[in-house]
Amino acid sequence: xxxxxxxSFQGIWSHKMRSFLTMLGIIIGIAAIxxxxxxxxxxxxxxxxxxxxxxxxxxxxxxxxGDSSYEMEYNGVPDGVPVVSKEVLEEIREVEEVKDATTFxxxxxxxxxxxxxxxxxxxxxxxxxxxxxxxxxYLARNGRVFDEQDFKKFRKVVVLDADAKEVLFPGEDAxxxxxxxxxxxxxxxGVVEKSSKxxxxxxxxxxxxLYNQSGNTGRVFVPANQWPALYGYDEPQKVVLTVHETExxxxxxxxxxxxxxxxxxxxxxxxxxxxxxxxxQAKDIQDLSQSTNSMLIWIxxxxxxxxxxxxxxxMLVSVTERTQEIGLxxxxxxxxxxxxxxxxxxxxxxxxxxxxxxVIVGIILAEVISKITGTxxxxxxxxxxxxxxxxxxxxxxxxxxxxxxxxxxxxxxALRHE
Numbered sequence: 001x002x003x004x005x006x007x008s009f010q011g012i013w014s015h016k017m018r019s020f021l022t023m024l025g026i027i028i029g030i031a032a033i034x035x036x037x038x039x040x041x042x043x044x045x046x047x048x049x050x051x052x053x054x055x056x057x058x059x060x061x062x063x064x065x066g067d068s069s070y071e072m073e074y075n076g077v078p079d080g081v082p083v084v085s086k087e088v089l090e091e092i093r094e095v096e097e098v099k100d101a102t103t104f105x106x107x108x109x110x111x112x113x114x115x116x117x118x119x120x121x122x123x124x125x126x127x128x129x130x131x132x133x134x135x136x137x138y139l140a141r142n143g144r145v146f147d148e149q150d151f152k153k154f155r156k157v158v159v160l161d162a163d164a165k166e167v168l169f170p171g172e173d174a175x176x177x178x179x180x181x182x183x184x185x186x187x188x189x190g191v192v193e194k195s196s197k198x199x200x201x202x203x204x205x206x207x208x209x210l211y212n213q214s215g216n217t218g219r220v221f222v223p224a225n226q227w228p229a230l231y232g233y234d235e236p237q238k239v240v241l242t243v244h245e246t247e248x249x250x251x252x253x254x255x256x257x258x259x260x261x262x263x264x265x266x267x268x269x270x271x272x273x274x275x276x277x278x279x280x281q282a283k284d285i286q287d288l289s290q291s292t293n294s295m296l297i298w299i300x301x302x303x304x305x306x307x308x309x310x311x312x313x314x315m316l317v318s319v320t321e322r323t324q325e326i327g328l329x330x331x332x333x334x335x336x337x338x339x340x341x342x343x344x345x346x347x348x349x350x351x352x353x354x355x356x357x358x359v360i361v362g363i364i365l366a367e368v369i370s371k372i373t374g375t376x377x378x379x380x381x382x383x384x385x386x387x388x389x390x391x392x393x394x395x396x397x398x399x400x401x402x403x404x405x406x407x408x409x410x411x412x413x414a415l416r417h418e
Contacts, residue, residue, distance in 0.1 A: 019350060022314045025307025026354030026394065027361060030387045032303065034362025039369060042377035057099075057246050058136065059253040061260060062238040064274040072235050073107060080266035081236045088263060092241060095255045097248035102131045103237035105227050113220055115168040115179045123164060123218035125181065127227040127237075133159075133192060135242055143175040143190030150189075150223050157223065158186040164218030165191045182230045186222060250275075304391075307354065308398040315347050315402035340403045347399025348392045355391025359384045 063070040063081065070078070084103050092101045105127035113120040126132075130146045138145070141162065150157055158179060165174045174188045228234055239260065243252045253275025260273040363379055370377040
């Protein structure tokens with residue numbers, strides 16, 4: 001085998017231009033596929049990061065009616081939907097993929113929060129437990145977050161995020177000040193922000209609308225036990241859970257859905273808990289882009305077919321040129337398998353070199369595309385290895401006919417060949 005490889009390199013080097021032109025179809029095909037795969041992988045990662053953010057790994061499970069989230073403020077609390085008890089929440093925490101979980105309540109803000117004459121016309125009001133801030137990666141920038149005493153003593157305290165603080169207290173300290181929520185006074189005890197802020201990469205107007213649908217202008221947090229004082233009744237909460245790995249999000253969300261739905265006794269079977277899994281949303285968008293890019297891969301694969309035919313052609317020429325050499329080898333005792341192996345090895349080495357060069361060119365091409373378009377690229381090592389192996393297989397497949405022809409030459413006729 002090593003001798004066959006040595007002879008293959010010797011033959012390729014002795015016909016450098018011809019060998020390069022033969023490899024060119026393989027190089028172009030492999031380079032195109034590597035560039036497309038790298039761009040697809042990079043785009044998919046960018047979509048996932050844009051939707052999920054950096055290191056959040058959270059899934060929200062909330063009540064739905066059909067495909068839409070159930071609106072408590074318009075429809076009221078549905079019969080047969082209990083509040084999420086501590087026992088149920090503990091059951092969710094015991095799911096293997098779940099790192100931690102907590103409950104919360106939320107309402108869209110429509111002129112219900114004021115500070116003197118300044119009102120919030122957008123954003124969200126949250127009723128949370130004290131664990132919420134840790135689970136959702138919030139840190140106190142000023143003041144503090146809720147503690148156990150706030151809940152035990154039913155204190156009317158509130159925490160603002162940075163956006164809400166700028167709306168209600170532009171350019172001044174908010175801690176210790178008072179705001180009105182549903183005409184009830186609450187004292188601001190802290191201002192929070194995400195521990196790791198992540199801004200999505202926006203390359204087009206479509207990206208802008210996709211990743212900025214919420215129109216959020218701030219979040220205001222109150223203790224969950226103050227919710228009935230604001231809205232007059234207890235209501236089923238939403239659950240937010242974090243997972244150990246991003247890939248665990250769909251499984252954790254599905255299992256949490258099943259746990260919560262097991263406690264429902266609703267007569268309307270369209271009402272059920274569903275997980276809002278951003279990873280699933282990312283995958284849906286990735287599938288759309290990948291189906292388009294798959295067509296490009298098939299088109300690039302055509303050049304590999306053309307390259308394979310080129311290899312077959314040049315190997316047939318090589319067999320014709322070396323007919324006397326083959327006859328001499330067979331005359332001194334070379335078996336058919338030996339001759340077959342030599343020519344197959346030469347074809348495989350030729351296309352493997354083309355594949356290796358194609359991978360390098362493909363990586364360079366992917367980086368150039370990234371610089372020009374601003375698209376994220378991610379080089380796939382398995383794809384690169386598979387491309388080289390596939391190019392070797394092309395050499396073996398398309399080199400089989402010329403090798404078989406060489407192995408079956410009659411030694412006497414071969415020696416007489418001019």
